Every structure is written in C-alpha cells, then in structure tokens.
Amino acid sequence: MTNAKILFTNPVFEAQKGADWSDPFSKLSQLAEDFTYASKLYAKVIISELHVPVDSKTIRPTKIGGIAGGDKYICGGILFKFALDVRGLYGGDEYAMKAASHELKGLQCLFQAGISLDLAFPYVTNPSHCQVGNPLINFTHLG
Amino acid sequence: MSVIDYRGYRVVAMSVLPISSSTIVYGSSDAGITVHTKDPELNKRMAMAATSINLKAHKVGPKNVEVFGPGDIEGHKSESDGKYYLVDYARLMPPQVKISGAESLKQQTHLFQLLRPELVLSNSVPLSSDALTGLSKFDPDRLVHNGEVQDASTRLFEKIIPQFAQKLAKTEEETIKASTELCSMIHSAGINLRHLGLIWMALPAEAKRCKSALLTEMVARIHNSV
Numbered sequence: 001m002t003n004a005k006i007l008f009t010n011p012v013f014e015a016q017k018g019a020d021w022s023d024p025f026s027k028l029s030q031l032a033e034d035f036t037y038a039s040k041l042y043a044k045v046i047i048s049e050l051h052v053p054v055d056s057k058t059i060r061p062t063k064i065g066g067i068a069g070g071d072k073y074i075c076g077g078i079l080f081k082f083a084l085d086v087r088g089l090y091g092g093d094e095y096a097m098k099a100a101s102h103e104l105k106g107l108q109c110l111f112q113a114g115i116s117l118d119l120a121f122p123y124v125t126n127p128s129h130c131q132v133g134n135p136l137i138n139f140t141h142l143g
Numbered sequence: 144m145s146v147i148d149y150r151g152y153r154v155v156a157m158s159v160l161p162i163s164s165s166t167i168v169y170g171s172s173d174a175g176i177t178v179h180t181k182d183p184e185l186n187k188r189m190a191m192a193a194t195s196i197n198l199k200a201h202k203v204g205p206k207n208v209e210v211f212g213p214g215d216i217e218g219h220k221s222e223s224d225g226k227y228y229l230v231d232y233a234r235l236m237p238p239q240v241k242i243s244g245a246e247s248l249k250q251q252t253h254l255f256q257l258l259r260p261e262l263v264l265s266n267s268v269p270l271s272s273d274a275l276t277g278l279s280k281f282d283p284d285r286l287v288h289n290g291e292v293q294d295a296s297t298r299l300f301e302k303i304i305p306q307f308a309q310k311l312a313k314t315e316e317e318t319i320k321a322s323t324e325l326c327s328m329i330h331s332a333g334i335n336l337r338h339l340g341l342i343w344m345a346l347p348a349e350a351k352r353c354k355s356a357l358l359t360e361m362v363a364r365i366h367n368s369v
C-alpha cells in the first residue's frame with residue numbers, strides 16, 4: 001500500500017471500517033477477490049449475449065449517459081462498459097477497446113500521482129494482473 | 144476498476160458510484176460545452192496531480208475555463224456522502240501526432256493513440272492533455288500546446304526510438320526472449336508497443352536475435368486482433 005489515504009466506497013468496506021479488525025488487509029484482499037470474481041462472471045454473460053435480442057438478454061443495457069464509452073450495463077452493483085464503437089467515433093471496435101484500456105491506465109497514472117489523497121475513486125487498491133484458466137479471458141485489474 | 148477481455152471483446156467494470164449529472168464539480172460531461180471548476184479543493188488536487196505527471200493547465204470550452212488533465216474528465220462531489228469521485232480519465236495522456244497513412248488521418252486517433260506517461264514525464268516542458276483535439280479549439284494558446292505535443296512526438300520518433308534500438312541491440316539474449324520483459328523495457332523508455340515496427344527498423348542488421356524477438360511480439364499482437 002502507498003502512504004496515501006484511500007477512501008474506499010464499497011459498502012462492504014464501509015461497514016467494516018468501525019469494526020475491530022485484526023487483519024484489515026486480508027479483508028480488503030477478500031473484497032478485491034469478490035469484485036474480481038463477480039465482474040468476470042457478469043462480463044462473460046454480457047459478452048456471450050452480445051447478439052441476443054435486448055428483450056431476451058439476462059443482463060440488459062441501461063441508459064446512464066455518455067457517448068464514447070459504449071453500451072452500459074449494471075449488475076450486482078457493478079457498472080460494465082462494453083467497449084464497442086457503437087457511434088462510429090473510433091473507426092472500429094478494436095480502437096474502442098484500446099481506448100477502454102486507457103481508462104485503466106489513466107486511473108493508474110492518477111493514482112500514482114497521489115490524487116487518491118482524500119479522493120474516492122471507484123474502487124482502488126494496488127494494480128494487479130491475472131491470467132485466468134481460459135486462454136480467451138484476459139483480466140487486467142486495478143482494484 | 145477492471146478490464147475484462149473475453150472472446151475478442153472487452154468490458155470495463157467499475158463499482159456504481161453515487162453521482163449524477165447534478166454532482167459534477169470539475170471537467171465536462173457534455174464534450175466541453177459546459178466546463179466546471181466549482182470546487183476549489185478539487186481544483187487544487189487536480190492541479191497537484193497533473194503537475195506531478197508533467198501535465199499543464201489549458202483552456203477548454205467556449206468560456207475558456209482553465210483545467211488540468213483532459214477537458215472531458217469528470218470530478219464529482221457526491222451529495223449522499225460528500226466525497227469526491229473522478230471518472231472518465233481515458234484521455235489523461237496527450238495524443239500522439241498522426242504519422243501514418245491516409246487511413247489514420249481519417250480516424251480520431253487522439254482518442255486511442257496516446258503518448259506514454261514515461262515519455263510525458265521525461266519531456267522538458269509540461270504537455271496539455273487536450274492538445275491536437277477539438278476540446279482546446281477556443282484556447283488562445285492552443286498552437287503552443289499543439290507544438291509542444293508535436294515536438295514530444297518528434298522526439299519519440301527521431302531520438303528515443305533510435306537510441307532504444309541501439310541499447311536493445313546490446314541487451315542480453317535472455318531478457319529479450321521474455322515477452323513481458325521486452326514490453327516492459329519498451330514502455331519504460333516511453334515507447335508505445337504500436338511502434339514495435341519502428342524499433343525493428345532502427346535495429347542494426349546484425350542484431351538478428353533482437354529483430355526475431357520483436358517480430359515474434361508483432362505477429363502475436365496482430366494475431367490477437369485478427
């Protein structure tokens with residue numbers, strides 16, 4: 001952990017803040033693992049149902065604004081942005097995906113710049129990368 | 144925040160935040176038409192963070208509001224918990240000047256072809272995140288900002304890449320063999336991996352093992368997007 005004071009916004013963390021923790025970092029680690037597990041699971045469903053008609057999707061897109069970020073989905077308290085060039089802004093889906101990865105890099109950069117002092121990011125601990133069993137899934141995680 | 148790649152598609156996951164269009168206090172949520180700098184505390188924090196990564200203040204929108212970082216970043220002060228939230232920082236780094244063929248000239252490459260943070264940090268002058276974009280079209284100093292980013296891009300192509308190629312040619316074989324090590328070296332020098340071809344071209348002809356390692360990386364990356 002850095003010496004920056006980080007304000008976590010996750011309700012599970014908030015609920016634990018006043019408690020007498022014998023090992024707060026293991027709980028944080030567990031929280032990060034939960035987020036990892038849930039976001040991978042829902043992302044797989046959202047991507048698998050890309051070509052399913054909206055009415056038949058398990059997780060349906062929601063309208064919360066934004067032009068460049070692609071379709072948005074909310075499930076399990078997690079916001080998903082599907083990196084597709086839906087408005088033709090980027091000149092191809094692969095470029096929309098590249099721009100989406102810059103989101104994580106920008107966050108990482110700001111975090112390292114120390115802006116997390118008293119600022120609440122969506123959900124930040126330390127950057128980590130993991131490759132899960134299925135070679136088709138690549139998971140890059142900052143949280 | 145997480146980026147999840149699955150079956151050739153990409154999804155960004157982040158927790159749902161207690162913010163709305165009425166809680167914005169910094170940046171713009173309408174592509175620079177309305178630019179906010181309402182909260183002195185957040186303004187100060189943004190200035191400190193941007194300065195530490197060598198980004199400069201510039202003017203955004205028809206009212207020429209001075210911001211640090213990209214004009215379309217959004218800083219919110221939540222009404223429910225009073226905390227600050229930042230979203231939409233994909234364009235934090237300045238864009239790279241367009242260099243390649245006609246196809247690239249038609250694309251809005253400022254959205255995805257950005258300079259590396261290492262390059263920005265090593266630049267002699269701070270750079271503007273919104274240089275070479277429409278967000279800074281009302282900025283009276285836009286030509287200065289654009290020129291600085293063009294100079295940084297030129298420095299990358301004409302100085303940093305050739306120097307790195309010379310250094311790479313002398314690197315131990317074991318380091319070059321490991322893809323992650325190689326990519327990490329390239330990034331540390333402030334070079335984007337999309338310029339692997341330029342590094343390959345700048346390598347001396349006798350550095351066959353280096354050329355082979357770069358070619359492997361290039362083929363793997365192209366295969367990934369086929």
